Amino acid sequence: MLRGLGQWLCRICGAPTLQSLQHFLNDGEVVSAWAVAEELLRSQSTSLKSAEAVASLAVAAAATGRLERAAQLLEVLDTPDLLQGSAQELAGVHSVRDRILELLAQSRGEGALFGGENLGVDPAPKLQVPETWCWVAQLPPVAEFVGPLEIRWNEGCERGLFATRHIFPREVLLLARPLAVHSGVWAYSTAELVEQLLDACRNSARTRCQLQCLTDGWASRAPPTLAVASHALWPQPDSQPMESLGSFLTREALVNVVDRNSFHVNSKTAIYGLPSMINHSCGSVNASANILDPLGDAILFRAETEIAAGSEIFFPYFKVSGSLHRRRERSQAMGFSCRCERCAFEADTLPGTNAAAASKAAMDAFESQLRDQMADLRDRPEEAGSHCMPLLQEILSHTRRMALAMDHSWREREVAWYLHLALPLYWCGVWCCTQVWQYELLLKAGEMSVSALLQEGDPSLSKCAVTLVAARCELLLQMVLAWEHTDRHSYDHLKCCYMLYLAFMEMCKLPLSSNHYWVPLVQQEVPLWRLEERPQHAKHATSTELYATSRLRCETAFCEKFGVGSDYLCLGGTQCRVTALMRTLHP
Known part of the structure; x- marks a missing residue:
C-alpha cells in the first residue's frame, strides 16, 4: 500500500x-x-x-x-x-x-x-x-496505565515520580508504550531513534508534548510546571499538531533527549515518556522494569518493595556494580550525577576508615594478581583444582579482614554497600571452591558416587568437603546481602540466593557438619556467619538452622520477583522451576 x-x-x-x-x-x-x-x-x-x-x-x-x-x-x-x-x-x-x-x-x-x-x-x-x-x-498491542503516582520535585530540585499512597510489592506502577525503538547495536541507535521521533512529531501532538517535557533538562528555557508535565506525560488521546515543530524540537534537541532518556534492555534501545521521570539510584531501588517484547516493546514497572505514601520511585539506569568512581562515570555520561544514599556513604562516610583501607587492599590484590591467577587457571582446567586452594585461602583472608574492619555503627544496608565493593573477589572465591572440590573428587572418587564416598568415612575428603562448602556458604551469605540492598531481585541476586540455598543443603548432608557451628562474622546484627568447630561465641547457629533460613530467603526472593507461591517454585523438588524462571530475566 x-x-x-x-x-x-x-x-x-x-x-x-x-x-x-x-x-x-x-x-x-x-x-x-x-x-x-x-x-x-x-x-x-x-x-x-x-x-x-x-x-x-x-x-x-x-x-x-x-x-x-x-x-x-x-x-x-x-x-x-x-x-x-x-x-x-x-x-x-x-x-x-x-x-x-x-x-x-x-x-x-x-x-x-x-x-x-x-x-x-x-x-x-x-x-x-x-x-x-x-x-x-x-490496534494497540497493550493499553497504557498509570498507578498511584504523581510528578513532584525531590530534594535535589529534580522532577521525580512519587507514590500517592502505600504501595505493596509486585504492584504495577505504570505501563507505557515507546515513542521510538531501535533493535541492534546501541552505538548506532541514536540516529535512527531521532528520525523516528521527528517522524512521530510531524503527526502526533501528544508525542510533541511528551518530548517537550523531556528536553527541559538541558535547554535554555523555563521547564514546564508540574501540572503541564503531568498532563503531557499521562495517557491521553492523541490529535493532529496545530503548529510547526518549534525551535526546541530540532534534531539537536532530540539527540539530547535520546542521550539522556534511553532505556537499554537486551538488544533494544527505546524512548518512553512518563518512565523517563523515574530517577536513578545505586542503592535505594524500589522498582523494576520489564520490556514486553511481544506487546510492542511496552515497558512495565512494578514495585520491588513496599513503598510508603510520599516516597520517591527509584530505578537503576545501569548496572550498579563497581566503585563509586565507575558509577559516577556512567551517570555523568548520561547527563546527571547520582546523589543517592549509597553514593553519599561511599563519598563521605567510608573514606579514611579502616574499612576503606581493607576494601582497597582486597581489590588492589584482586586486580593486580588474583584476577590474573584465576584467568590463568581457567585456561588450564587440568591444573586448576590443585592450585586453587592457596588462591581461595588468600581470598578468604581478604574478605575476613574486610569484615573485621567494618564500623560497628553501620546499619545493614551500609554493610551491604560496603561488601558490594568487593563482589568480583567473592565471585572468584566461589569459583575456587568449585574447582578444588572437583579436583578432590577426581582424585579420590573414581567410579564411586560422592555420597557413597563420603559414607565410607574418608576423613580427609570429609574435612575438605566441610572446608570448601563452608567457604562457599560464607562468601555467598555476603554476596546475597550485598545484592539485597543494591539491585534486589536482579538476575545476580536471585542466582546468589539459589546458590546459597544449594550450598547449605549440601552442608547439611556432610558427615562432619553436625560437629561444627556457625558464629557471627561481624558484630553488627546482620546475617553473616562463619563456621567453627568449637565456637567460643555465645551466639551461634547450626547448619540445619541456616539451611532453613536460606531456603526461606530463596523462596521469598523468587516469589516476590515472579509473584508465584512456594508450591509453584517447588524448590528442591523434581519439578523445581528456578532455572526456567531465571531464563526469563535475560542476564
Whole structure:
C-alpha cells in the first residue's frame, strides 16, 4: 500500500470516506484516520451501519487512545439488527470489540498483566477478521496505565515520580508504550531513534508534548510546571499538531533527549515518556522494569518493595556494580550525577576508615594478581583444582579482614554497600571452591558416587568437603546481602540466593557438619556467619538452622520477583522451576 494514499483519496473525493480512513490506518497515520472518522460520524452516513465501518471507526478511536469512545462505537453490537455485513464481517467486529474491551480493562489496571505473577507475556492473540481488514493492525498491542503516582520535585530540585499512597510489592506502577525503538547495536541507535521521533512529531501532538517535557533538562528555557508535565506525560488521546515543530524540537534537541532518556534492555534501545521521570539510584531501588517484547516493546514497572505514601520511585539506569568512581562515570555520561544514599556513604562516610583501607587492599590484590591467577587457571582446567586452594585461602583472608574492619555503627544496608565493593573477589572465591572440590573428587572418587564416598568415612575428603562448602556458604551469605540492598531481585541476586540455598543443603548432608557451628562474622546484627568447630561465641547457629533460613530467603526472593507461591517454585523438588524462571530475566 502506497504511503499517503489516504490523503490522495481525500483530495480526489472532496470529502472523507471510509476508504480514506482505512488507507490512513494502513499507512500508520492514526491521527489523520481519527480526523476522518470524526467527519464521518458527524455526517451520520447510512454507510456507517456496516460491520466493516463500525470496526474501522473503533480501531481509529482506539489507536489514538480513545478506548472508551471505541467501546461506545461498538455498543451497536448489542442490537445486531442494526448492523449489516457477512457472517465473517460480523464475527470480525466482535473480535475487534473483545480486544478493545481488554485494552480498556488494562487502562484501568485490570487484566492478566496486573496479576501478581510475572512469568513473561505472550503476544496478543490474532484477531479473527477478514483478510482484507489489514487496518486492524493499528490496534494497540497493550493499553497504557498509570498507578498511584504523581510528578513532584525531590530534594535535589529534580522532577521525580512519587507514590500517592502505600504501595505493596509486585504492584504495577505504570505501563507505557515507546515513542521510538531501535533493535541492534546501541552505538548506532541514536540516529535512527531521532528520525523516528521527528517522524512521530510531524503527526502526533501528544508525542510533541511528551518530548517537550523531556528536553527541559538541558535547554535554555523555563521547564514546564508540574501540572503541564503531568498532563503531557499521562495517557491521553492523541490529535493532529496545530503548529510547526518549534525551535526546541530540532534534531539537536532530540539527540539530547535520546542521550539522556534511553532505556537499554537486551538488544533494544527505546524512548518512553512518563518512565523517563523515574530517577536513578545505586542503592535505594524500589522498582523494576520489564520490556514486553511481544506487546510492542511496552515497558512495565512494578514495585520491588513496599513503598510508603510520599516516597520517591527509584530505578537503576545501569548496572550498579563497581566503585563509586565507575558509577559516577556512567551517570555523568548520561547527563546527571547520582546523589543517592549509597553514593553519599561511599563519598563521605567510608573514606579514611579502616574499612576503606581493607576494601582497597582486597581489590588492589584482586586486580593486580588474583584476577590474573584465576584467568590463568581457567585456561588450564587440568591444573586448576590443585592450585586453587592457596588462591581461595588468600581470598578468604581478604574478605575476613574486610569484615573485621567494618564500623560497628553501620546499619545493614551500609554493610551491604560496603561488601558490594568487593563482589568480583567473592565471585572468584566461589569459583575456587568449585574447582578444588572437583579436583578432590577426581582424585579420590573414581567410579564411586560422592555420597557413597563420603559414607565410607574418608576423613580427609570429609574435612575438605566441610572446608570448601563452608567457604562457599560464607562468601555467598555476603554476596546475597550485598545484592539485597543494591539491585534486589536482579538476575545476580536471585542466582546468589539459589546458590546459597544449594550450598547449605549440601552442608547439611556432610558427615562432619553436625560437629561444627556457625558464629557471627561481624558484630553488627546482620546475617553473616562463619563456621567453627568449637565456637567460643555465645551466639551461634547450626547448619540445619541456616539451611532453613536460606531456603526461606530463596523462596521469598523468587516469589516476590515472579509473584508465584512456594508450591509453584517447588524448590528442591523434581519439578523445581528456578532455572526456567531465571531464563526469563535475560542476564
